[in-house]
Amino acid sequence: MxxxxxxxxxxxxxxxxxxxxxxxxxxxxxxxxxxxxxxxxxxxxxxxxxxxxxxxxxxxxxxxxxxxxxxxxxxxxxxxxxxxxxxxxxxxxxxxxxxxxxxxxxxxxxxxxxxxxxxESDVSLFFRYCPWPIYSVTGTRGKSTTTAWFGHLLKAVHEKPVIAGNIQHSPLEDLDWILLEKQPVPVVLELSSWLLESLKNVNIAPKIAIYTNAFEDHLDRYDSFAGYIAAKEMMFKDQGPADMAILNADNEIVAQAASRIKAKIYWFSLKPLAGREGIWVEDKDIVIQVEGKKQTVCAVDEVGLKGEHNLHNGLAAALGAYLAGVPVDRIAEGLKTFAGLPSRQETVREVKGVTYINDTTATSPEGVIAALERFGQDGKVIWIGGGSSKGLKFEEMAKHLHAACKYLILLEGTALAELSKVLGDAVPKVSVDSMEKAVQAASSVAEAGDIVLLSPGTSSFGMFKNEFDRGGQFVEQVKNLKE
Structure with missing residues (x-):
């Protein structure tokens, strides 16, 4: 054909x-x-x-x-x-x-x-037919937030940027109207490792490619971590010197990819990067340095989304937007005003002094750790997690759960036995076979000042249709709680 x-x-x-x-x-x-x-x-x-x-x-x-x-x-x-x-x-x-x-x-x-x-895939067809430069984002964690934030920043220079891919929206839904436009339409695609595999025969490069981070994930699909990383790096395979790659200097696996990338490389980091071009934190400010020009964007504490992981996401999105032509003052505005995405450390409701957080998209241990680092400082977390195994290791996550949690509620699934073993008896725990029972169990032990955190660290398949169904059921049950 x-x-x-x-x-x-x-x-x-x-x-x-x-x-x-x-x-x-x-x-x-x-x-x-x-x-x-x-x-x-x-x-x-x-x-x-x-x-x-x-x-x-x-x-x-x-x-x-x-x-x-x-x-x-x-x-x-x-x-x-x-x-x-x-x-x-x-x-x-x-x-x-x-x-x-x-x-x-x-x-x-x-x-x-x-x-x-x-x-083909929907994304590979889009790459073949889209007449405008494509900006892409991949990574184990933060790629949806970074993609949406990038798109939010691009609204400063275009009324209707396209935000699609793994972010719950097929780019084919936008292709027809894009083809009718006479002026370039900025397109930001979130690309999972699975979608990147579908680009193996396309030979068209994203103009700007952002790599947020890399941790072990999807080992139920890949033979090894190396295979997973190879799929991630397919985003850069067709890039050349005229293209741009944005890499996380604070993530060792991502930083190592630089030697295999032909595009011009820019960096983002939570600390100053001497002799490099990119964006970083310096003296509590966010600064951009490109082509020898150094500019202050805004203060770190002005960024709308909180947490180190979100600061990484914001830095990556801001640098992408700057390289795509968005002025620094508009980037500063967008860093302050972006409200985030639902289902990602989302506050659902406070009931009787207990805060309920929906973080259903935390499908790996690193995602859980990020949530605990934000919400678990006082040791008052009641954690709801577990589900379907992806072949990942839970030991490091367990250390953080022990430090941050007063009670653990485990969702039944293929990860239950391993997770129960790793967690041991240091913190009281119970297993449940529905989200209704999980929320009921949490509310029965929660006291004013506690945080009930759904941050599963696993896949959702089995008990739920997908991770958003899991989060949706959590939200529904929380909204049903009586004051």
């Missing part, structure tokens, strides 16, 4: 592998875009129709709308193959569009590639 022009999707046969339970996700976004462009779309997922009810409804709603609007060409109803995959759907397709959650070593993907059938 010739992917050089979008019009070639009309009447083509495209298999979307992995619809996903999240109706704003890559699978649903890709299916909607393909239907709009006249593809005969087959949507296949190993999950059942009941599991995918919301996503199926979203796609069908979109199909009905497009079918009513478009009268000059064929619009085909999507074909759903759920609870199983059919080999013919891959062998007879002109294109396979893979959800990032599906690994490239899937037998169906391998067979499609053997038969010279292109395998």
């Amino acid at each position: 010739d992917l050089s022009k979008i019009k070639n999707f009309q009447d083509s046969i495209v298999t979307v592998m992995g619809l996903g339970r999240f109706k704003q996700g890559s699978g649903v976004g890709a299916a909607k875009w393909l239907i709009k462009h006249g593809a005969q779309t087959v949507i296949t997922d190993m999950k059942s129709e009941a599991d995918l009810k919301e996503s199926v409804e979203e796609v069908m709603k979109h199909y009905s709308q497009i079918k009513a609007e478009v009268t000059d060409r064929d619009i085909y109803p999507p074909v759903f193959v759920l609870g199983e995959h059919h080999e013919d759907d891959f062998m007879e397709a002109d294109l396979v569009l893979k959800n990032p959650g599906v690994p490239f070593n899937s037998d169906y993907v391998i067979e499609a590639e053997k038969n010279k059938i292109p395998v």
Whole structure:
């Protein structure tokens, strides 16, 4: 199939592998875009129709709308193959569009590639067709916040920057209007390691690429930590001297990547960086130094989001915005006004003097540690965590939990046995099989001045549809608590 022009999707046969339970996700976004462009779309997922009810409804709603609007060409109803995959759907397709959650070593993907059938993702298609420079963000922690903050800062120079990718929004949903614009549209994409793998054959580089940090994660998908890091560094593979890479000088793994990057490198750090260009903290101020020009942005204590991890995120976003043409005074304003994203150390409610915090996106031990460093200084945290294992180590997280927590509530899942063993009996703990029971248990032991912190340190699969369902259930149960 010739992917050089979008019009070639009309009447083509495209298999979307992995619809996903999240109706704003890559699978649903890709299916909607393909239907709009006249593809005969087959949507296949190993999950059942009941599991995918919301996503199926979203796609069908979109199909009905497009079918009513478009009268000059064929619009085909999507074909759903759920609870199983059919080999013919891959062998007879002109294109396979893979959800990032599906690994490239899937037998169906391998067979499609053997038969010279292109395998793409929503992000790889966007890279191929987007006419404007793309700015990208990856990392183990903070990439969503950095992406959103970067986009917030770009509003100083453009009315409607695109913020998409792993941040719960497929970039294909914006592609059509972008193509009609006569002036450049700034695009910021959050790229997970899974999405970066889908760019292996694209050979188009992001103009600015930000690497927030790197810690062990997703070892249930990768054979080793080295494999995970190699996927992260695919963001830089096609960059050249005219492109820009922004690296975290305070993270050893990220700093080591510099020797393998061909782009011009800029740094961000919580301490001054002599002889380097970038952004850092100096004498309680944030300063930018690029091309020999040093400028003070604002005081650290003026930054809207608190915590060292958020300061790192803000520095990275600010440097990206500066290199993209945003003036320093507007960057200062944006650092002060960005309110953050939901589900990330989000204060839900205070009940009887107890503060409830939703940090459901903390899916690794490092994320939990960051939350405890912010909220656990007084040792009054009641922690809700655990879930599905990703093959990560909990020992360091356990030390922080012991220091910061008065009570531990463990969510049942494949990580439960290992987590229980590592935590031991130093702090009272209980395991529960629902979020309702978790919040009830927390509220029953909490006293005024305590903090109930949902910061799981694991994946959500099993008990929940995804991490946002987990956080949503927490918020719902907290809102149901009586004063």
